Amino acid sequence: MADAMEARPPSAMQTTTFTVLGICCSSEIKLIDRILNHLEGIENVSVNVLAKTATVVHDPAKAPASRIVSALNGAHLKAGIRESGRVQIESRRWPSASVVASGALLLVALCSYAFPPLIWIALLSVTVGVLGMLRRAVAALRRCVLDINVLMVTAVFGAIGLGDYLEAASIVFLFTLAEWLEAKSTNKARVSLESLLNLAPQTAVIAETGETVHVKDIMINTIVSVKAGELVPVDGAVVAGASTVDESSLTGEFMPVDKEIGSNVWSGTMVLTGFIKVETKAVAEDSAVARMVKLVEDAQNRRSHMEEFIEQFAKYYTPGVFLVAAGTAIIPWILSVHPLRQWIYLALVLLVIACPCALVISTPVAKACGLSAAAKMGLIFKGGNYLEALAKVKAMAVDKTGTLTEGAFEVVEVQCWEPNANIRQFLHWISSLENMSSHPMARALVEYARVRGVKPSSEVRNFDSIPGGIAGFVDDCYIKIGNAEVALNNGWLRENELRDDEAGIKTSYVGMVDRCIGYFCLGDQLREEAVRAVQELQKQQIHVIVLTGDSKAAADHVQKQIGENVQVEAGLSPEGKMKKIAELKETWGLTAMVGDGINDAPALTESDVGVAMGISGSALATETANVALMSNDLRRIPEAVELARSSLRKIYQNVAMSLAVKLLFFGLAFGGLPSLWAAVVADMGTCLLVIFNSMRLLHKHGGGESSSTSSSQVLPQAQSINVDEFSEPLLSSERRDQDEEAPCLCCKGRSSQRET
Incomplete structure (x- = not known):
C-alpha cells in the first residue's frame, strides 16, 4: 500500500492516517509532532488519542508513508498505515507477561516485612516491568519531550535512589497495570466507532453473472442482487423484486421500510425479507454510508475549542509542575534543610501528579463518545x-x-359527484390521466389510487395539456382535470359553487364536457x-x-x-x-x-x-x-x-474530576502525607473514571431504541384532514374484480364529445 502511495506525482500532497497503538497519554502528542515535523515533506500532523491515530498531510515523494511509519516505530509507538474505514484495536484480554511477572515479584517482595532479604526481589520486579516505560522515556527525552513515561521513570529511579524499593516496584506494577486497564476501557469506547465504520459492505454479487466482486469495482448502472439477511452493497434503485429493509444503521430509525421497484436503497442497510436487484446509482466512495463514515472520521480528528484550550493548558502545566518538583528537591538541598529525604520524596510525588493524562483526555473521550452516539441516532x-x-x-x-x-404533494380529500360512478371509477379516471402528466401532483394521485387497488389505464387517447389542467379520453370518456378557472370556463360550476381554498391546500376539479363530476385536494402536509x-x-x-x-x-x-x-x-x-x-x-x-x-x-x-x-x-x-x-x-x-x-456536561464533569484529584494530592503532598503509589493509583484511576463517565453517553443515547421511534407517541396534528373520511375503504378482491369487469356507464346515453 505504501508503494502505491509513493508512486503518486511528487507535487501532489496527500493525507494518510496511521494507527499509533503505542499512544497511552495525550502528552505524547508533542512527541509525535516532534518526530514527524522534523521530516522533510510534512505539512500537517493531527493526533487522535482516543482513536490512537495520526493523520498526516505529506508529500509522498519527500516523506513517503513507509518513512513516516519507520520514524514513529523508532520511538516504539507501534505504528502502521490505517486502512480507510477500519479501526485497528489492540485486543489484550489479559495483561502482558511482564506486567504479570512484575506483580508476582512485588507480592513476593512484600513478604520482606517477615523476611528482610526478600526486599531485593522488588528490584527484580522493577527490572521486569520498567523496560517498556524506559524505552519510551528515552525516545521522548531524545526529542526534549516530557511525557508520562519520563515522569514515571524519574519517579521510579528516584524511589530506588532513596532506598524505597517496594515503592519503586509498586509504581512500576500499578502504572503498567493501569495502562492495560486504560487500553481495555478505551477500546470499548472505540468499538462503537469501529461498528460504525464497518457499516459499508466490502463485496457485492453481480446479478447477471452471480460473480462476487469488491464494491470498489462496481460502476454506476451495474445491477447487483441482494437477498434476505444481506447488507445492500451500493446506493441505488430497486429494479426487480420487493423486500423490507432495516435502515436503522444509517438513519437511526428502527422501523423497517418496505421497498419495491423504483424505491431507493442505501449501502449498509439490511435486507430483512425477500430478494431484490439494485441498479447502482453511486460508486462506493460516494455512497451515503461512505460519506457518513468520512464525516465521522473527520469529526473525530478535528479538535474542538475546549480540547484545544485544555491541550494548551497542559502544555504549560506539565513543565510548570516539573520545575516546581525540581525546586522542591534542589532548594532544600542548597539550603541544607533537613530531612532532605522527605523533600526529595515530595518532589517525586509532584512528578507523578504532574502527569496531565486524565485532564487532557477528559474532552476528546467525551467528544468521541458523543459523536459515536449521535451517529447511531x-x-x-x-x-x-x-x-x-x-x-x-x-x-x-x-x-x-x-x-x-x-415537501411533496399528498392527497388530503377526494369527492365524487358522479351518480353513475363509485369512488374507484373516479380514481381510475384521475390516475389514468395523471399518469400521462409530468406535474409534481400527478405522482401523488397515481400512488393514492394504487394503494387503493386502482390501476391507471394504459390506453389514454388524445392526451393534451390545456391551460390550467390536462384532458384526454379514458375508457371512451373525455375527462378534464383543472383548476377553478377551468371549472368556470367550461361552465361546470358557478363562482359561488367553487370550494374555498385553504392555505397550503390546492383544489382541482374533474369534469366531462357538460358537468363537474368531483374534485380532489392536495397539500404539502406537516x-x-x-x-x-x-x-x-x-x-x-x-x-x-x-x-x-x-x-x-x-x-x-x-x-x-x-x-x-x-x-x-x-x-x-x-x-x-x-x-x-x-x-x-x-x-x-x-x-x-x-x-x-x-x-x-x-x-x-x-x-x-x-x-x-x-x-x-x-x-x-x-x-x-x-x-x-x-x-x-x-x-x-x-x-x-x-x-x-449531555456531552458538554460530561466534559465539565471530567475536567472537574481531573483537577479535583490533582488539587487534592497537591494538598496532601504539601500537608505532609505524600505517597507515590497512591498518587499513581489516583492519577491512572482518574483516567479510567473519565473514560467510563464518557462511555455513559453511548449507553444513554446510542445504545438502545430511541424513545421517539413509535409513531403512536406523536401528538395529533391540529386541523389535519383524514383522507379516509372522503373515500371508500379498500375493497375486497371479489368486489374489485366485479367492478373491473362492469362496463363504464357514466357516459352512456349522455351527450359527450367523442374521438373523431
Whole structure:
C-alpha cells in the first residue's frame, strides 16, 4: 500500500492516517509532532488519542508513508498505515507477561516485612516491568519531550535512589497495570466507532453473472442482487423484486421500510425479507454510508475549542509542575534543610501528579463518545465544535417546505359527484390521466389510487395539456382535470359553487364536457412528528422560528398546526432567511438553522450550527451544514440537543474530576502525607473514571431504541384532514374484480364529445 502511495506525482500532497497503538497519554502528542515535523515533506500532523491515530498531510515523494511509519516505530509507538474505514484495536484480554511477572515479584517482595532479604526481589520486579516505560522515556527525552513515561521513570529511579524499593516496584506494577486497564476501557469506547465504520459492505454479487466482486469495482448502472439477511452493497434503485429493509444503521430509525421497484436503497442497510436487484446509482466512495463514515472520521480528528484550550493548558502545566518538583528537591538541598529525604520524596510525588493524562483526555473521550452516539441516532456532526455549540444554542430557525412539511404533494380529500360512478371509477379516471402528466401532483394521485387497488389505464387517447389542467379520453370518456378557472370556463360550476381554498391546500376539479363530476385536494402536509419536535425544543428553552418563502396564508396555516406561540416569517428569499439568522444571533446568541433545500444553504452557512436533512436534502445543503440528519424524523433534532448538552456536561464533569484529584494530592503532598503509589493509583484511576463517565453517553443515547421511534407517541396534528373520511375503504378482491369487469356507464346515453 505504501508503494502505491509513493508512486503518486511528487507535487501532489496527500493525507494518510496511521494507527499509533503505542499512544497511552495525550502528552505524547508533542512527541509525535516532534518526530514527524522534523521530516522533510510534512505539512500537517493531527493526533487522535482516543482513536490512537495520526493523520498526516505529506508529500509522498519527500516523506513517503513507509518513512513516516519507520520514524514513529523508532520511538516504539507501534505504528502502521490505517486502512480507510477500519479501526485497528489492540485486543489484550489479559495483561502482558511482564506486567504479570512484575506483580508476582512485588507480592513476593512484600513478604520482606517477615523476611528482610526478600526486599531485593522488588528490584527484580522493577527490572521486569520498567523496560517498556524506559524505552519510551528515552525516545521522548531524545526529542526534549516530557511525557508520562519520563515522569514515571524519574519517579521510579528516584524511589530506588532513596532506598524505597517496594515503592519503586509498586509504581512500576500499578502504572503498567493501569495502562492495560486504560487500553481495555478505551477500546470499548472505540468499538462503537469501529461498528460504525464497518457499516459499508466490502463485496457485492453481480446479478447477471452471480460473480462476487469488491464494491470498489462496481460502476454506476451495474445491477447487483441482494437477498434476505444481506447488507445492500451500493446506493441505488430497486429494479426487480420487493423486500423490507432495516435502515436503522444509517438513519437511526428502527422501523423497517418496505421497498419495491423504483424505491431507493442505501449501502449498509439490511435486507430483512425477500430478494431484490439494485441498479447502482453511486460508486462506493460516494455512497451515503461512505460519506457518513468520512464525516465521522473527520469529526473525530478535528479538535474542538475546549480540547484545544485544555491541550494548551497542559502544555504549560506539565513543565510548570516539573520545575516546581525540581525546586522542591534542589532548594532544600542548597539550603541544607533537613530531612532532605522527605523533600526529595515530595518532589517525586509532584512528578507523578504532574502527569496531565486524565485532564487532557477528559474532552476528546467525551467528544468521541458523543459523536459515536449521535451517529447511531442518524446524526452526523462534522466536528466536536458543533457538538459543543449545539449544546449552547438559544434559538433555532426551521425551514418549512421539505423540513417541517413533507415537501411533496399528498392527497388530503377526494369527492365524487358522479351518480353513475363509485369512488374507484373516479380514481381510475384521475390516475389514468395523471399518469400521462409530468406535474409534481400527478405522482401523488397515481400512488393514492394504487394503494387503493386502482390501476391507471394504459390506453389514454388524445392526451393534451390545456391551460390550467390536462384532458384526454379514458375508457371512451373525455375527462378534464383543472383548476377553478377551468371549472368556470367550461361552465361546470358557478363562482359561488367553487370550494374555498385553504392555505397550503390546492383544489382541482374533474369534469366531462357538460358537468363537474368531483374534485380532489392536495397539500404539502406537516410531518407527523413536527409538532412533537417543536414542543420538545421549546421545553429545552430554545426559541423556535419558522422561515419560509411561501405566502403569508400558507405560513399562518402551518403556525396554527404547530402552535400559535411559534414565530413564523413568510415570503423570505434565500438572502432574507440569511438576514433573519443574523438578527436571531444578535437577539438570542448562538443560533441553529434546520433546512433541506438549495435555498437554505445561505442560512445554514450564516448560522452557528446548520442542520441539513441528510439523505433527502440537497447536496449543497448537506455540504454547507455542520450537522447532517440522515433520516427525515424531526424528533432527532431535540434528541441531538439533549445529546450535545449531555456531552458538554460530561466534559465539565471530567475536567472537574481531573483537577479535583490533582488539587487534592497537591494538598496532601504539601500537608505532609505524600505517597507515590497512591498518587499513581489516583492519577491512572482518574483516567479510567473519565473514560467510563464518557462511555455513559453511548449507553444513554446510542445504545438502545430511541424513545421517539413509535409513531403512536406523536401528538395529533391540529386541523389535519383524514383522507379516509372522503373515500371508500379498500375493497375486497371479489368486489374489485366485479367492478373491473362492469362496463363504464357514466357516459352512456349522455351527450359527450367523442374521438373523431
